[in-house]
Amino acid sequence: MQDILSGRRNNNIACKICTTYGRVGLTTLPKGKIMKTTQKTYGMSRRNFMTFAGGAMGFATIAATGVPIGCASSKSKVEDTSQQSGAVTPANQEGMSVNPYPVNPSRISPKSYEHKGDFTVMTVGTGCPDTIVGRSGPSTLVQYKGNYFLVDIGAGTTFRLVEAGIHLDRIKNILITHMHTDHTDGYSKFMVESWTLGRRDTDIFGVKGVNALHNIFATVFPEDIKYRLGKTATVDGMYEKVNITELEGANTFTLDGVEIRTLPTIHAVYNLAYRFDVDGNSIVVSGDTSYSENLITLSKNADILVVDSGRVVNKRYMGPGEMKPPPGGKQSGPPAAANPATYVPKEVQGKSHASLEDVAIMAAKANVKKIVLTHYPPFEVDIETTLKQYKRFYNGEVIFGQDLLEVKP
Numbered sequence: 367m368q369d370i371l372s373g374r375r376n377n378n379i380a381c382k383i384c385t386t387y388g389r390v391g392l393t394t395l396p397k398g399k400i401m402k403t404t405q406k407t408y409g410m411s412r413r414n415f416m417t418f419a420g421g422a423m424g425f426a427t428i429a430a431t432g433v434p435i436g437c438a439s440s441k442s443k444v445e446d447t448s449q450q451s452g453a454v455t456p457a458n459q460e461g462m463s464v465n466p467y468p469v470n471p472s473r474i475s476p477k478s479y480e481h482k483g484d485f486t487v488m489t490v491g492t493g494c495p496d497t498i499v500g501r502s503g504p505s506t507l508v509q510y511k512g513n514y515f516l517v518d519i520g521a522g523t524t525f526r527l528v529e530a531g532i533h534l535d536r537i538k539n540i541l542i543t544h545m546h547t548d549h550t551d552g553y554s555k556f557m558v559e560s561w562t563l564g565r566r567d568t569d570i571f572g573v574k575g576v577n578a579l580h581n582i583f584a585t586v587f588p589e590d591i592k593y594r595l596g597k598t599a600t601v602d603g604m605y606e607k608v609n610i611t612e613l614e615g616a617n618t619f620t621l622d623g624v625e626i627r628t629l630p631t632i633h634a635v636y637n638l639a640y641r642f643d644v645d646g647n648s649i650v651v652s653g654d655t656s657y658s659e660n661l662i663t664l665s666k667n668a669d670i671l672v673v674d675s676g677r678v679v680n681k682r683y684m685g686p687g688e689m690k691p692p693p694g695g696k697q698s699g700p701p702a703a704a705n706p707a708t709y710v711p712k713e714v715q716g717k718s719h720a721s722l723e724d725v726a727i728m729a730a731k732a733n734v735k736k737i738v739l740t741h742y743p744p745f746e747v748d749i750e751t752t753l754k755q756y757k758r759f760y761n762g763e764v765i766f767g768q769d770l771l772e773v774k775p
């Protein structure tokens with residue numbers, strides 16, 4: 367669709383089913399006429415056409431199925447599937463022996479997630495800016511007796527929460543570590559969807575920028591919000607009853623019975639780590655960090671430190687396309703074989719991520735009981751070797767976070 371909107375005209379697309387050609391040139395017609403022509407030619411309602419052309423599968427469907435609009439085969443196919451579910455199945459997609467996304471999903475969302483205890487933490491998404499199949503964008507969920515504290519909302523967070531059976535409308539405390547897109551690009555989806563499901567009184571904490579992040583609804587999407595008022599009938603949870611607090615430095619406050627403390631760590635941009643204490647237990651979520659004395663201070667004797675993995679030992683690149691070294695040629699790779707007896711980590715202002723040794727030494731110095739690694743670089747992790755490297759510096763438990771893994775103190 368984007369292709370068409372950006373100017374492609376009257377392309378002939380061969381149909382794999384009947385070997386005829388379909389003509390696709392929507393923007394040669396004004397918008398109203400597209401609908402009219404489509405309805406007349408293919409018998410689709412406007413809604414169904416929009417579903418086909420711009421909806422769930424969009425124009426990729428044509429590429430995936432090889433069945434363009436205008437083909438006799440496509441007529442019955444589109445009409446049949448749209449009547450069933452409103453979506454077109456990319457059947458027989460090349461390179462995909464079993465289609466994992468049928469018209470009707472083979473799995474439904476669990477009704478409710480059963481937490482492992484009163485106080486837990488879940489690595490909702492363990493990925494990075496690169497899109498990795500199986501790793502959602504960075505997000506961590508702390509839970510205390512059914513109250514939630516969602517730390518960062520990377521892309522895919524809402525999907526993961528729903529997949530787990532966690533009720534979106536019950537997540538009323540949001541904490542943002544830093545204003546990097548990979549930690550915030552799921553924000554609008556989560557906020558809108560949780561609001562339409564019933565979220566109302568909400569507290570949002572984060573670094574400078576969270577006000578602007580939330581303001582996109584008023585400045586960029588006011589018409590969308592107005593439209594969705596049809597479902598919510600109230601702006602509470604969107605424009606009202608949303609308390610946004612921008613934080614800096616050391617803070618202590620209480621939310622839903624949990625004491626929360628913050629300290630800044632060292633990252634490419636300003637980052638706050640959060641510590642949650644309740645009933646004698648503690649969980650720390652680092653956000654992104656390089657070696658940071660503040661993180662050691664904040665994590666002192668904590669039960670769990672969910673930590674930016676920085677550098678794990680990598681097996682192979684798993685991202686889309688070919689891995690290109692960034693400008694300067696520096697790329698993620700195995701850690702330096704540091705000698706535990708002589709290795710001295712250093713704070714480097716502006717440095718993005720800690721090395722494996724840095725993370726291990728921070729955990730050791732803080733006397734953390736267990737660390738949960740998250741925010742993996744776009745590689746397959748060599749778990750065995752990474753663990754061996756950690757054990758050279760740190761005697762606590764090392765848990766390799768994975769999407770929707772829940773850990774309790």
Ligand SMILES: [Zn+2]
Pocket residue numbers: 544546633654
């Ligand atoms: Zn970052």
